[in-house]
Amino acid sequence: MSKDWYPVINYEKCTGCLKCYDFCPHNVFGVEDKKVIVVNPDNCVDFCKGCAKGACDFEAITFFGDEED
Ligand code: SF4
Ligand code: SF4
Numbered sequence: 001m002s003k004d005w006y007p008v009i010n011y012e013k014c015t016g017c018l019k020c021y022d023f024c025p026h027n028v029f030g031v032e033d034k035k036v037i038v039v040n041p042d043n044c045v046d047f048c049k050g051c052a053k054g055a056c057d058f059e060a061i062t063f064f065g066d067e068e069d
Contacts, residue, residue, distance in 0.1 A: 005065040006041030007051060013060035023055035 007020075007028060014036065021029040021036050029051075030039035041064075052061040 003042050005046045006044040007061050008064050010060045013058045019055040020051040023051050
């Protein structure tokens with residue numbers, strides 16, 4: 001089964017604040033070289049958007065599968 005909803009980080013906007021990493025309770029994000037990366041896209045809850053709305057202050061997170069994008 002291929003996942004059709006997961007976060008995508010725009011590194012041109014991302015400041016590396018790590019708030020999304022701290023926010024998500026499903027271990028979707030990981031940190032590598034002080035940069036947040038999506039390590040477990042399968043863990044992302046469909047249509048959650050919690051990290052984009054509640055954590056990221058820089059509009060750096062969008063979602064694969066989001067028709068608004
Ligand atoms: S949308 Fe929700 S489940 Fe998915 S990465 Fe963000 S906070 Fe985690
Ligand atoms: S919360 Fe936004 S700016 Fe901060 S690390 Fe995550 S994607 Fe980057």
